[in-house]
Amino acid sequence: MLEVKDLEVAYGKIKAVKGISFTVEEGEVVTLIGTNGAGKTTTLRTISGLLRPTKGSITFQGRDLTTVAPHEIVPLGIAHSPEGRRIFPRLTVEENLNLGAFSRKDKGIAADLEAAYELFPILRERRSQPAGTFSGGEQQMLAMGRAMMSRPKLLMLDEPSMGLSPLMMKRIMTTVSTLQQQGTTILLVEQNAQAALKRASKGYVLEVGKIVLSGSGKELLESEDVRKAYLGED
Numbered sequence: 001m002l003e004v005k006d007l008e009v010a011y012g013k014i015k016a017v018k019g020i021s022f023t024v025e026e027g028e029v030v031t032l033i034g035t036n037g038a039g040k041t042t043t044l045r046t047i048s049g050l051l052r053p054t055k056g057s058i059t060f061q062g063r064d065l066t067t068v069a070p071h072e073i074v075p076l077g078i079a080h081s082p083e084g085r086r087i088f089p090r091l092t093v094e095e096n097l098n099l100g101a102f103s104r105k106d107k108g109i110a111a112d113l114e115a116a117y118e119l120f121p122i123l124r125e126r127r128s129q130p131a132g133t134f135s136g137g138e139q140q141m142l143a144m145g146r147a148m149m150s151r152p153k154l155l156m157l158d159e160p161s162m163g164l165s166p167l168m169m170k171r172i173m174t175t176v177s178t179l180q181q182q183g184t185t186i187l188l189v190e191q192n193a194q195a196a197l198k199r200a201s202k203g204y205v206l207e208v209g210k211i212v213l214s215g216s217g218k219e220l221l222e223s224e225d226v227r228k229a230y231l232g233e234d
């Protein structure tokens, strides 16, 4: 579904992503893990068209994305739930959700709003409240619900568990599995390596802009290097 090949991305003279390659097959949960500044967010922003690569290619369902504008990438079937959630605090929950469907003209929007409320019932209860009153976990649900409103084939989640309580983190991660079962392919960026690898069919470890390790979620969870560096074991 998605092929990233020899991707390089720079901020001026600073190379943030230094030639990475990875693939996401339809139906998979694939995770990119790594510490702060490894280049994970930069990679997702480049796939979304918000940044342009200095080298390499990004192919989604056979189509090159590197010259496609961000607002044209969403209708192709890629949704991005960004780092920090970026909800609109003064808009209501429902207005935030509807913004996720901005590029659609079909008649299925009401049904998808219903599906978002099924996924996260708290959003229905608070549909008329300004989203800025939400807790971090609730805002994360809203950001995921909003991303799903574009009816994506590929959902990219940037650190959904950041700053959440263990219970809320579990709830969010369970939803990742639910969305996969419902047929959405997921590219998951996480610092919480354990939670991500447990659910991923494939994982890639990024360090200062390079992929240093890759394998199945299970292989990486069992890898001594990963356990030492990311799971806090001696």
Ligand code: ATP
Pocket: 011, 014, 015, 016, 034, 035, 036, 037, 038, 039, 040, 041, 042, 043, 083, 191
């Ligand atoms: P984090 O979890 O902290 O977001 P990350 O793996 O997502 O980490 P990026 O945010 O992609 O990493 O950052 C990769 C590198 O690019 C870092 O060295 C960072 O300082 C640098 N960087 C990110 N955004 C910018 C920017 N707007 N201008 C200059 N450098 C940037």
